[in-house]
Every structure is written in C-alpha cells, then in structure tokens.
Amino acid sequence: MLLHRYCPRFLEMSYERERLIAELAVQRATILTKRVFHEKVKGEVAKDDKSPVTKGDFGAQALIIQSLVKNFPEDQIVAEEESSSLRQDESLTVEIWELVKNIELEDQPSDQLLGGPLPSQEAMLDIIDQGKSLGGPRGRHWALDPIDGTKGFLRGGQYAVCLALIEDGEVKVGAIGCPNLPVDDLASLTADIGVQQTGAGQGVLISAVKGFGATTRPLSNAGLSPGKPIAMRLVTDISQGIFCEGVEAGHSNQGDNAAVAERLGITSPSIRLDSQAKYCSIARGAGDIYLRLPVGKDYEEKIWDHAAGDLIVQEAGGQVTDIYGKPLDFTIGRTLASNKGVVAASKPIHDQVIAAVQAVLKL
Template identity: 75%
Template sequence: MAYQQERYIAELAVQRASILTQKVFFEKAKGTVSKDDKSPVTIGDFGAQALIIQAIRKNFPNDEIVAEEEASSLREDKALSAEIWRLVKDIKLEDAESDKILGGPIASEESMLDIIDEGKSAGGPKGRIWALDPIDGTKGFLRGGQYAVCLGLIVDGDVKVGAIGTPNLPVDDAAPIDASTGAQQTSTSANGVLFSAVQGEGATSRPLSNGTLAESKSISMRPVPDIAQAVFCEGVEAAHSAQGDNAAVAERLGITAPSVRLDSQAKYCSIARGAGDIYLRLPVKKDYQEKIWDHAAGDIIVREAGGQVTDIYGNRLDFSKGRTLAANKGVVAAPKALQDQVIDAVKVVLKL
C-alpha cells in the first residue's frame, strides 16, 4: 500500500506537535483575557512548525514544505525566540522509539530557527510538497475551543496523505459538538482526536496520545436520506465565511437545524466522522484566495470518508497552483449523494 510510511510519520509528527500546543495553551493562553495578546498563538505556531518540519526533514529530506510561518521576525525578537525554544526543547513523545523516528530533540535554538525557515516552498504542480498549518483556528485555540494541527502531502498537485490533530474535539464520535466544545478543557478531559487518510485507503480516527499511536478505527460520513435533516458546519469567524449566505443556502435546502460553528479544519473532521454533514466556506471577499495549508489535509480526509469537496462552482480543489487555491472560490464539502443539491443551492444564493 502506497504512502503508509508518509501517513505514519505525519500522524506521529502531528501528535508530537499537539503535545506542544496543549502545553502552550495551559501555560500561556488559559486565562488570556485580551484577544489582542497573540503571543500564545505565535509561540504555538512557530514551535509546532519547527517540530513537524524536523520530522519531515528527518524522514523525507528531499520533499518541499509549504508552511505558514517563517523565522525572520523571531531572529529580531530574541526574547520571543528564547521563549519558544524553552518550550520546544523538552517536547518529546513518551515512547522513545517513536520520538527517535521523528528526529529526537531539536539540537539548538539556532537550529530551530533554521528548521522553521524550511517551509518556504512556492508549491506548484510537480513533486512532493507538504502543506503545513501548525495551528489552524487561532481564535479557537485562544478561547480553548476548536483548533487543529494540519499536515497534508501533495504529490504532483494531488493530495495523497492528510493528518489532522484536534486536541479539543471529543474522542466519542457521537458526542454533540458546538462552538463551546472543549472550552472548559482540562488536560485530563476525554478530548483529543488524530484523523488521517491516504488516497484510496479510507479515513481513520484515533485518540491523540503522548506516546505511540493509539488504536485507529475507520470513519465515514453518515447517510443523510433527507437533505432537510442535514447539519451544517461553518466557521465561527464571520470574516472567514459568509454566514448570511450560509443560512440562505440552508433555508433553500429546507434545513432547519441550527448550524454548528467551529474554528479550523475540525469542521472537515467533524463531517468526515458523521458529527455534521455539510461544510460551507462561502467567499467573503471577491479576490480572496484560500491557502493550501487550510484545506489539503481536510480535503482528503473528507473525500476518503465518502464525501466530496469542491469550490462553489462544483470544481475539485486544485492544489497545483502554488501556495493558494488560486483556481477556486470558496469550499463546499458534503456527502457525495448530496453534493450536487448543495452546489445548486449555493449557485442560486450567490447568483452564479
């Protein structure tokens, strides 16, 4: 089976980075009153990026990486760099063999900065390119809600592997979810899920752990015989998705259940395991281009769970155009059997 090693490394790397993000939250973000204080997110972003790129470099040294952060600001802000290094240097998986596979501890602060800077690939249609979002859903992270550590492997423009760590999603697939899920988290709560998929192999979920990978199970979207019974997932932030248009699409489809609002690619994960059915990210600004790291892993996890992921015109997302989805507008994800109905409603509401 192709890409099993890539999936394994991606899952372990995301799991290790999730340990860091939780540590940053409990040490730095919990009790953050002001949303202007971005330092916890900055620390988590840079630290998680360093840990994941190190793992990719150790195992796939010739692959390219498209990541959100670069280290020039850290080289100027010595105090922030030192603080990130203090947290990163001690992060390890409790299973020594698993940690060794990822490269073990990063050698030094300077090495950490160099590793962070290795995510500058321009992307494109050829070769093996990892798309990394170390903390997707920054406001969710700060409030103790939903965020995700996301890693996808794109080969010749096509997503082949995806892994997403969601430290605040409930382990129980059937647990009801809403925007406050995980908000009262403790480090011992029954939350934390690691999702993954390989093209043609299906999608899985397993509890996040601090050591070896926990046992996995296959996941799939739930059957929705009547579209009026479907549940929408959408973003919490109005700036990210046109919530009024989303509501109009729901009304057109006869959907009356309130939409579930979650930050981050946790939305892709939720519909992939049947804790929701339809994810809409309708364009807010005409010229906005979605970033590939915001969608690569979620795209393959939903498609391997029996769903379809397209833009508002019904075209598959095109990951071959560089660092953005330049050829697409918006995102619509739904069970395959419902996708055409959802797209038709979107086209009417947006007057396409």
C-alpha cells in the same frame, strides 16, 4: 501502540511510511500546543495580517518540519509561518526553544523516528524557515498549518494541527490533530463546541491515505493509539442535515451560509467552530455539510487550510469542491487561486448543496 506499524514490510505499502511520520509528527506537535495553552502567557505576537501567532505556531512548525526533513529530505514544505518576527524577539525565541527541546513522546521508537533534539536556537529558526516552498504542479510538497484556527486556540475552542502530502498536485496523505474534539466520533456538535473545550476525554488524530480510507484514533503521549475507520453519515433527508461553518465572519459569508441552509430546509442552527476540525467533524459523521463561501472577490484560500481536510472527507465518503463544483486545485502554488469558496458534503447530497449555493449566490 500498534507495533506492526514499525515493521519495514508494512511501511513499504503505498504511502504508509508518510502516513506514519505525519501522524506521529502531528501528534507530537499537538502535545506542544496543549502545553502552551495551559500556560498563563502564550507569547502572542501579531503578523502583518493582524491575526495572532503564538509560541504554539512556531514550536509546532519547528517540530513537524524537523520530522519531515529527517525522513523525507528531498521533499519541499509549504508552511504558514516564518521566523522573521522571532529573530527580532530573543526572549520569545528562548521560550519556544525551551518548549521544543523538551517535547518527547513517551514511546521511544516513535520519538526516534521523528529526530532528536535540535542542536541550537538558530537551528530551530532555520528549520522553521524551511517551509517557504512555493508549491506547484510537480514534485512532493508537504502543506503544513501548525495551528489552524489560532483564535479558536486562544479562546479554548477548536483548533487543529494540519499536515498533508501533495504529490504532483494531488493530495496523497493527510493528518489532522484536533485536541479539543471529543473522542466519541458521534458525539453531538453543540453550540458551545467553539469555546471551552479543553477538559478530559478530548482529542483525536484523524488521517487518510488516498485510496485507503480515513482513520480516527485518540490523541496520545505515547505512540499511536489504536485507530478505527470513519465514514460520513448517510443523510436521507437533507433538511435534517447538520451544518458546520466558521466562527469568524471574515472567513466565510455567514449570511449566505444561512440562506443556503434555509433553501435546503435546514432549520437547526449552524454549528460554528474554527479550523479544519469542521472537515474532521463531517468526515466522522458528527456533521454533514461544511460551507466556506467567498467573502471577497480577490481572496484566495491557502492550501494548508484545506489539503488534509479535503482528503479526509473524500476518503470518508464525501465530496469537496468549490462553489462551482470544481475539485480543489492544489497544482498552482501556495493558494487555491483557481477556486472560489469550499463546499464539502457527503456524495449523495453534494449536488443539492451546490445547487442551493449557486442559487443563493446567483451564479
């Protein structure tokens, strides 16, 4: 644990308190999700969009929102989940309640910063529902995805716990817990990275503050582990770039992605992994390019799926835009309604990638 991070003078620096709380809250929620995975029954239900939701989603959201409400009671929260399905399933609510009330960091100063146990199941449900803010261009909004990449979580692959502070439409702080990424920043991304990655020596917490760079540290049960700065890899020959994309064909047009890679001269197979672990992978030099190309004219990306990763990549020396080269616009509300798709790459090659994307999509 870095004791100086609890020094009041240190916390007065720009957004350092927000970063500290975000890191600790994401780490504590990540511990819960790992416990849920190792249970035999994960308590899966179905949302209206048919994607799976687990005890991990609800429990992680409750823990993180509790931490935000304690430390920043005036801030708004834009979160993915809400408790209506839980209120109709008492047994599942009880299971989640047992998980939430028993999650504590071994480091007491850290745990105390995040708030004590919630007093009741009803309080837990009410906390989950404090994530209904509509976002917008003014004020402070925390964008939260308690488990980004739920299908990756269920298959034992890549998923992430993601939290970002957006102030007046600009992302200021981002924290992402990736329990199944290797601790080694430069470990090669292999074809099986999307499945069966739950062994020992895994798990990183990556964060960034606007203008202050990005940091990685191993996940821990006892406060924050020592961190170190990260930077994107310097790519001199784009044909040697490492290409990342989503596992699910419904999230990104994989055919167009392949055509873009071919146009750039990239012959190695793309690396497919779920969640904002893709942003984290390219930010720390394990990959170079992340594409999420539109799969439908009317689809709008959700801000909680991109805010933290956007900032982390930028602070690591990268650039993130939509397919038209426009920065992602977090001022509109809960979605990126003015953007289409996502293109993330290091700054020296970003224009080349955008040109290839636009040629393939005939923009």
